[in-house]
Amino acid sequence: MRSNKILLLLAAVLILSTSLKAQESVAKSPEFLKYENSKWVDSVMAKLSPDERIAQLFMIPAFSNKGPDHKKEILKHIKEYKIGGLIFMQGDPKTQLELMNDYQQAAEVPLIGAIDAEWGLGMRLDNTISFPYQMALGAIQGEELIYDMGVEIARQLQRTGLHINFGPVVDVNNNSLNPVINYRSFGEDKLNVTKKGIAYMQGMQSQSLLATAKHFPGHGDTDTDSHYALPQINHPFERLDDLEMYPFKELINAGIGGVMVAHLDIPALDSTGAPSTLSKPIISGILKERLGFKGLIVTDAMNMKGVAEGNEPGEVDKKAILAGNDLLEFSEDIPKAIAEIRNAINEGLITQAEIDSRCRKILAVKQWVGLDNYEPIPVKNVVKDVNNPEAIWLNRKLAEASLTLLKNDNSILPLQKLDTLKIASVSIGASKPTKFQKTLKLYADVHNFQLGRGAKASYITDLKKKLEEYNLVIIGMHDFSIRPRNEIKLSKEIENFISEYAQKNNTVISLFKNPYVINKLQDIEKSDALVVAYQDSEITQELSAQLIFGGIGASGKLPVSVGEKFKAGDGLDLKTNLRFKYTVPEDAGMDSKKLGTAIDSLMHQAIEAKATPGGVVLVARDQKVVFYKAYGLHKYSDTIAVEKTDLYDLASVSKISTALPALMKLYDKGNFDLEAGIDDYLPYFRNSNKADVPFRQILAHQARFKPWIPYWKTTLRNNGSYKWNTFKKDSSARYPVKVSDELWLHRNYKDKIYKAIKKSPLEEEAKYKYSGLLFYLLPGIVERITGEDFVEYINENFYDKLGSTTVTYNPSEKFDLDRIVPTESDFNFRHEVIHGNVHDEGAIMMGGVSANAGLFANANDLAKLMQMYLNMGEYGGVRYIDDSTLKEFTKTQFPENDNHRGLAFDKPYLEYKGEDSNTAKNASADSFGHTGFTGTMVWMDPQEDLLYVFLSNRVQPTRENTRLYKLNTRTQIQQALYDAIQ
Template sequence: MKLKLALLFTIFSYTCIFSQNPEIKQPEFLQYQQSKWVDSIMQDLSPRERIAQLFMIPAYSNRDQTHVNSVLELIEKEKIGGLIFMQGDPESQLKLMNTYQLISEVPLIGATDAEWGLGMRLQNTINFPYEMALGAIQGEDLIFEMGQEIARQLKRVGLHMNFAPVVDVNNNPDNPVINYRSFGEDKMNVVRKGIAYMQGMQSENLMTTAKHFPGHGDTDTDSHYDLPQINHKRTRLDSLEIYPFKKLIEAGITGVMIAHLDIPELDSTGMPSTLSKPIVTELLKNELGFQGLIVTDAMNMKGVTKGNDPGIVDKDAILAGNDLIEFTEDVPKAIDEIEKAIKQGLISQKEIDARCRKILAAKQWVGLDHYQPGKLENLDKEINNGQARLILQKLTEASLTVLKNENQLIPIQKLDQVKMASVSIGVDQKSHFQKSLDWYGKVKHFQLPVDASEKLIDSVKAKLKGYNVNIIGLHDFSIRPQNILKISEELKNFITEMSSEDNTIFAIFKNPYVLNDLENIENSNVLIEAYQDSPLTEEMVAQLIFGGVGAKGRLPVSIGDKFKAGYGLDLEGGLRFQYTVPEAAGMDSEILYKGIDSLVKQAIDARAIPGAQILVAKDEKIVFYKSYGFQSYTDTIAVENEDIYDLASITKISSTLPLVMQLYDEGKFDLNASIDDYLPYFKNSNKEGIPFRQILAHQGRLQPWIPYWKTTLRNNGSFKWNTFQKDSSARFPLKISDDLWLHRNYKKKIYSAIKKIPLEKEAKYKYSGLAFYLLPEIVERLTNESPFEEVLYDRIYNKLGATSLTYNPMEKFPISRIVPTENDFFFRHENIHGNVHDEGAIMMGGVSGNAGLFANANDLAKLMQMYVNMGEYGGERFIETSTLEEFTKAPFPDNDNHRGLGFDKPYLEYKGESSNTAKDASMDSFGHTGFTGTMAWADPETNIVYIFLSNRVLPTRDNTRLYQLNTRTNIQQVIYDAIKK
């Protein structure tokens, strides 16, 4: 008896010491255990109902009414304490929680497993990275922010507790259940990340649970199916497995979840840890001093149910010291069994009441003492908000781990000097990774499915020899990134062989442990570990390869003898565009998306345009890139971001002008020189002596345009014989339409017409495109290179990686990617599709400085961003800063001329709806619009690039509704409105 009393005194003293341990920050919710609200609830609960508060049952929002009724029955009859929500969707989840709360006399605590956010359980919600990826991140600030955001999202769908974070140390690569759910093998990294995640959630008054105590990392058995055994000595368990839990307890975590494990060193009876009093009470409560909520792992898992009956096993968990029983399979029986245990003296009602008070205190801390039903309005928008998507992108970027980068192959430089190919392994069609690579340059793509034949592999291998950069993505589209490599030996051999090539970039979208199964992978030139496969990780790795983002991740686990935990290389981003969300550039995504969507819808509904493609970039970040509607009013081909549009007059600032500026840098082009200085056949013409400074500013007295095609007509409406023929020949090689071929020398007649046309009377602003017909030849003469378009591609577009910026797109792209323009009933007498809309440009063979360029918004934006950067992009300088400053300012404002040199600029005074730009566009901004319904604009003051592409001339150029609606400039104003002040 004396021995028993002494032992009890020792245990009591030990508990007191720990409960007063200054190192332990006790959970905040405990302050409410004796609150008025808790007291009032306790008074209203019968002893049996107090037991019921200790139980949580599963609830699904994607099941039928039978399931809902079964939950309602347990709430009404047994007055259970809470629900653990599983699969479903946010709206159904919130509706059900509102219903369940309505009929519950005591507010229910709602919990879920949201280790990586609501996406773990609910459809149409955000999946944040798995903990293995988070373990690669340097620093914890982002993880704290993630914790806050996850807490806000859980609370928004009516939940109050997250069964997270996982703080198991994954020191067993073969672990089938923890693995990618762990922060890694370094216990200190696990502690730092676990505390940050926990503190982020708890800062929003969300209950959290560190799991799976006392440590589930070193197992090769899944406790969902059997009882794993851990055979380590106590010193090892204390120093490793238990260590993170000790530190999170000291940091004030609100809950701890008990694992289903057999740990002989802690309990020699073979009892699962969930049912073990030595583990739950003596170790967790008494030794570690934890006073928060102790939660069981799911009580339907084989690790605890094997050999144990429902109800009885729940009672045993209570006797072991658990406070909250999760996923109880038979609640009434479990309560009955606990009532029996009380009568048998195995546990007292006082102990049950204390645990009930603890649960009620948690309910008060999360705000259930002032419960209000959740609102369904704006639910999706508030869950999938821009800030959450920004956090997700930041986390994904920060996790990317570069393990090899020989010769600094990435980010890829000098796009004009590389010939690139990609291979996606594990897919049978073009992967999102490959589509993302296309954002940056020309890449030839191949795919090798998991069952690729040796013949197919050999075929791809042979084709790759023609490229000097090969990008290989190893994909994994399973729901979870398991440490299993499910590819054929032939594919493994292919990877091994390619690892020896000095021009290969490997991107591994899989669990990092699979690297150990890839022979020679550690010797590859570039090796990137992305930890998991999703559209976002594929996008981010593509951006990393081309310098849109950087990498600072470190391996959270060791990969055999190949790489040790903590290894990784730093890579800087910012070389080229980053593709991200508006919040990354200090913009409001709701304002931006809602504003642009509504204005485009208005234009499409009014049949001002059949569709459009719009891009917004700020701070060299593409924050909006979206296509709308259809290519024409009559077809069903939706506009895609890869589709290319006729740019019309945007050609002026996109083709000849950048080359002219380069030549100005080289001292070969003089703004004070005139046309006749470069084209001698203009001497003695009325254009002689007019300086280009005035011509480019549209006050050189040149006529606006010449209807060249009309001069080829006879009085009877037929074409002159020496101009057009119905069939092609050596003399008539230029195709205008299927039955209209132009004379090879007609370009000279165009030049002659420009030479002869009278001048305007006054040197004042009057828009003219005539000089831009001549500039390509001037460029050829000054560079001693031809043809002009090759000069343009070599000097500008190829270096930018602007692969869709092109003349005569039918020579490079399928017709399906080219958006049609006008139905021409007066010149070509056909639907214009694949050829330039401008009559003068088509009569120049499709290549003119006035019109003729086609592009998608993405590639045009690269050129405009180079302008915003004052001549630099992708690590290359194209044009000197001083030159761009000269060309983008208005040289003749005193003459009431707002134009720059080639560039359009805002009116000198804002004229409301009739202005050419938005009210908030700065006076330093510049760009151009196009007749086909296009606009490209840059604002260096706010570092904004705005591209609007449409085909408003379909079916006829007489369709001016786009102008009447002022859609382009109204959208531009939305962009400025979206900038957070």
């Protein structure tokens, strides 16, 4: 029986050996090998003593956050022993590069520089980019982005003086309890791991940066961390060959330059119990001979307990060299290691020729990466260079592509019918509003709550009572460590809270944690929607919120199985472009440097010139918000900084934001006729000089109407005091209209405004002349047509559905004053700083509700309405206005009369007039928008799918401040948008 087993084993080994030899024949040699016998390598070898050639096989750790003593120690190893290279650890890119330049200057043979940058420089260095962890990358469909990441990581490493990345990790993580690989692996599917690993490797090596596949022969199926002990993997040879070693074989065949060997005890490969790092059967027998790998073999850190336990420094290094390794990292005693290896040569355990061969291999790598022509790398702008816009955009693309939608019952995502939803969000593990919650609020009026890990039962009970008021709850589960480990540190009460709400209707959960924790949370899989973001970062939080509201879609697939709840490969595709995507300019074909620099400069210029105390600029292209920034203060005398969420008085931008969308909607239904006159909807005007004047002419400002009427002046006596029958200091049934806290207008004064408009004379000639008179009447016209209250009508039909929760009249009734930017110090009429009420005197005398002025909003909520216009009537999956109607209203109506206007919308002048023009030079003839007296501007250009919102309070301290006009700030910024289009 025993002899039969031996025969079977020998047969299996013979079959495997034959298979592996076949693989060896297709293995692609690493590119650097062509330099093994180059003139440069020969010249360096001639200068090195036998011991110095040994020293080239060592790489020691270098830190850029340690002091001069550490630097002296490194320099000693470089000068005295001529070590081969350095592996950089913690620090920052600028200091690291300065040190590397110094170290290279001290070295007779250029040093190879390496780093563990599995997810980029951010794995080790401050002020650098961290790309998603490999588990998140494993969720991405396709490999193009992974290749691009490899290219970018190579550029960043080279910019900081480095030549080798100890990555990618190609361990197949098929053990959810793995404490050391886990989220660092592409997942449990060997084919997915292989494809992603090859793409990552090819991206790096296309830039002549050496990639290193790790941790051979496969560290995925263990629950022991080799940093602290020696893991044992007890699988038969066939299983190891078919699964654990599969990615390594394929990467070798694809031409990877380096392989890192793990510290593992694998009896099926080496029955002696020796760590794989010290195993000649594994390294020389399998990796070199059977797999045919000719590239650089690197040890995992030689100070890790998995290899160091029971082995003395120097002695362990000798064993690693005898096993077949080329390059040893983290050796703890270089002189002793050199001595031990010299003794091994003397004892005949290894030859000097073998050492020389490995030394040549390392020198060949140095030549391949360009060290044969080494020059110091400039330090200036290194931090800026490694945080370049393309890398920032790539990072967002990777995170976005990884998002995985595991549940979406009844297609609850993306959220629709916002006007029917009362939404609460709960960030678990947070003590203050998270980026996730702040991004949710960009889309709708989401009420935010936080549930910290230490929350008491009474707090949870109180929170549950508050949540009863909402018909949709969004839960964000945040991580509690920098890296997404497979652990839960929540109280039982919080776990019960998650379980309870996961089973309720209309619950959406976004998991910013390791997906393995799903198996540790009861009932989480029962939520209506479950989004997995893999890790907790500002980018994943931001993008998850955008996914929930349809700013982006989802295509990720789970790279690992989660118990019986979800299997690897699970994930729903969600294609959507419903609402704004908040992103970077490059995502919309714009140059972020040009855009940001120009806008910042022009806004700072305006603030320094006191053209406005502050402002907000929002830019969107292709329905992607690519710039959204606040500047300055509320008032010159304030210390209150402008926030992006602050509300501004829109002034005449109200003209296209209030009654106009209502008129267009009514036009669609046939309830409003552009050829009708005011008298057709307001009989009061039948016997006036304005009867029968078509709305088309009025809206195009070609109806001979007077520009404006100073209604407020009729309320004053000659001495400047108020007429007794017009205002009172206190409100009453007869004086209900609030103009200020101590100024209440008579209820019938609105009729006087109508009368003044009715009796106002007409201009002599029917040509373009801007007039706001009609817009005082439009709310009444809308009410007569619809039979509904004007404000309720536009709220219900537009703002509520759009999620434009700050677009409002009389904002002080809804918002705190510190969120509302003040306008003018009024010394003529109200004798106070106008704050929380409309600046326009006529509008305030209409109770703050007018289509001429009166509307307030923040830039983001106003932009939703404008994007709907730019989309020709559609936004968020809702059709508000027919596209033919938008095209009619936004086209130039009477160009033959030298009138550039649309219907209420402003248009570019028929001929560009330089600085006197109302738009940027590059604004197309199809573009449209409006400006406002308080210093506002919105503009849309269908040719470039470009949206521009500019909010300011230039009427500070008074309306006499016209510097914003003189500087031409608004149109100069608008031109900067076109200049930034690539």
